[in-house]
Amino acid sequence: MKKINYSIIAGVYVLSTDGSACIVDAVSQVSAGDNPLIAVSVNKSNYTNEMMRKNNKFSLSILPKDVDGNIIKTFGFSSSRDINKFENIEFKEIDELKVVNDSIGYMTFEKVNELDCDTHTLFIGRLVSGERYNDKEELVYQYYQSHKDEYIKVKVNDEKTVWVCSLCGYIYEGETIDDDYICPLCGATKDLFIKKDNKNN
Numbered sequence: 001m002k003k004i005n006y007s008i009i010a011g012v013y014v015l016s017t018d019g020s021a022c023i024v025d026a027v028s029q030v031s032a033g034d035n036p037l038i039a040v041s042v043n044k045s046n047y048t049n050e051m052m053r054k055n056n057k058f059s060l061s062i063l064p065k066d067v068d069g070n071i072i073k074t075f076g077f078s079s080s081r082d083i084n085k086f087e088n089i090e091f092k093e094i095d096e097l098k099v100v101n102d103s104i105g106y107m108t109f110e111k112v113n114e115l116d117c118d119t120h121t122l123f124i125g126r127l128v129s130g131e132r133y134n135d136k137e138e139l140v141y142q143y144y145q146s147h148k149d150e151y152i153k154v155k156v157n158d159e160k161t162v163w164v165c166s167l168c169g170y171i172y173e174g175e176t177i178d179d180d181y182i183c184p185l186c187g188a189t190k191d192l193f194i195k196k197d198n199k200n201n
Helices: 047-054 069-076 141-152
Strands: 013-017 020-024 027-029 037-043 057-062 091-094 097-100 105-117 120-132 162-165 171-173 193-196
Touching: 013 047, 013 097, 020 037, 020 047, 020 069, 037 047, 037 057, 037 105, 047 105, 047 120, 057 097, 057 120, 069 141, 097 105
Parallel strands: none
Antiparallel strands: 013 020, 013 057, 027 037, 037 120, 057 105, 091 097, 105 120, 162 171, 162 193
16 A cells, blocks of 8 residues: 555655755645645655745755756755755756756745644745746656666665665665664655665665
């Protein structure tokens, strides 16, 4: 039953707000009109969730199917607590928000509400501006799940062992992983991590 939710069609985006950015896939239009409401779900354990609660606006960069894997790795497998994710990524600022250049286009929003949803917070924003740059095919979550190894290209040397979350691709470094370990990105348990070392890389 765990993978039936992959049948729900979802895109892959870079969500950005002042002080943080991350990869998200749970995005949906929830009203109509020239300035519709868009809902974005963010895991409560994610630093971007904390910053979204503090800020009043955010942006979404829509990622193409041929997106550079470094964007997936930078925004998906590291925390804005530790690094400036945009340091080595080409971007522009729209409405004082960062948007990724390697994208199909962008949308900026004014946050109007937030709802507690168990493990996640649902942030609702009203569309302020947006533009589509090209006609590239969108990266959808189902395709990413089937090809994530191609995007993140996990390689290990003779002295390194990592564990890769089979749901979202998060990488945990270490010879062993605790039985009660929970993926900080998607909440997956230890049994959903795959060990990679020089023998099974």
